[in-house]
Amino acid sequence: MNHYTPLSPLPLSHLSDVQRRVLSAVQLREHGVSAARAAAQCRDGGPWQQLLPGVYLLHSGPPTSEERLHGALLYAARPQEGAGRYREAMITGLAALALHRFSAAPPLLSLDRVDVLVPRTRRLRSAGCARLVRAHSLPRPQEITGVPVAPVPRALADAVAQLADGDSVRRLLTEAVRGGRCEPAAVVKELTRARLLTRPHVVDAVDSLLAEGRALAEDRLYEMVRSQRLPDPVWNVDLRLPGGPNLGGVDAYWPEHAVAVELDTRAPRHDEDTMWSEYARRREHLERLGITVVHITPKKLRESPEQQATVVRTALMASCDRDPASYVVVLPR
Structure with missing residues (x-):
């Protein structure tokens, strides 16, 4: 008997070719092959071999990957x-x-x-x-x-x-x-x-x-701005109040519209809650100054750049309807 020999009248057509060559004891029993008969097939020189406990390979050659x-x-x-x-x-x-x-x-x-x-x-x-x-x-x-x-x-x-x-x-x-x-x-x-x-x-x-x-992620952001024909921003800058504290860095900023883009490349760590609280505080501070912050994850930027560009374009267009933002100093990061 070999793997080309029918085990029983039960059909094997639902199995792939490799699944017909590798069967469990349960599957063999369903086809009328007892444990004793399977063991006999796996004796030295026999046509089968035991690949793992309760798993049989229905040929005697080396197993494929x-x-x-x-x-x-x-x-x-x-x-x-x-x-x-x-x-x-x-x-x-x-x-x-x-x-x-x-x-x-x-x-x-x-x-x-x-x-x-x-x-x-x-x-x-x-x-x-x-x-x-x-x-x-x-x-x-x-x-x-x-x-x-x-x-x-x-x-x-x-x-x-x-x-x-x-x-x-x-x-x-x-x-x-x-x-x-x-x-x-x-x-x-x-x-x-x-x-x-x-x-x-x-x-x-x-x-x-x-x-x-x-x-x-930064490369994809550059490409999104270029391919979606958004206005050119200033890239990778720090924002600061005149004579005041540093407000933090942003990845892209449109000064005339007071719109900033931040890439969220944070990774989960043990201090994730602290990092998120600091990020949220900084974002709220910028928005209180009248700066719209668009938050983009690398995954969204990779999977739906057109949609993210629409979000940025909407924020830029909406700037005309907002009160003027506070003046901030823009510095290279």
Whole structure:
């Protein structure tokens, strides 16, 4: 018997080709294959092999990377009747980044283990090529080539948890931001949740990530103003009351309209509440002086630049209907 031989009259048409080659004990039982018969097929020289506890590979050759992925998911998923679904399990870590096509992630075949994200209450241990990663709550997976995969920020955090090399961490984080796969704040949030920001090499990589994210957001802001034909502002300036205190910096300012744009590139940290309170106080102060502050996140700037340009244009046009703003000194930042 081999994987081309029908197991039973039950149809296999709902399964992909790789899912027909990798089956769990539950699935085999549904097709009339007992545990004893499966064990017999896996004896030395037999046509099958046991890939993981309760997971069988229906050929005797080396498993492909696809077969290892599906085998790891079958091992980690909640047992259930019916094949083809991986309940409460998804690929994460370096394997997930490889599926997301990160050039900085190693090829799937070179990975000794496949990380699988499962609920923390799952009573199962890592085994063979499957390493279990536990989460208090599972994110919504993305499906890539029929495989449930953790979103990029979560996959990055789980990969970074296994890496001691700062250069490798930096390459992965930089590729995530440069490629527009996620915002720096989302990555930092996951790294914070995983308590990885106590590791010096991770902190250094995050600092580079935030600088990279800031530069990309500024470039997108320049491009938005140019492509949407907004009036030219003064860029990256500090505002100050004449003879008074510094009011803080803004990313773009239209002095004739008293309109400022601020990019919110803050990342979640332990002092997030303090940072937000300071930001809110500064914004309220500017608005009391008659300056309209347009708040734009890098994500909105990347996903809907036309909409953000409309918000800025509306603020510029509305300046004619407002009382004149207080005079402020504009200084290079």
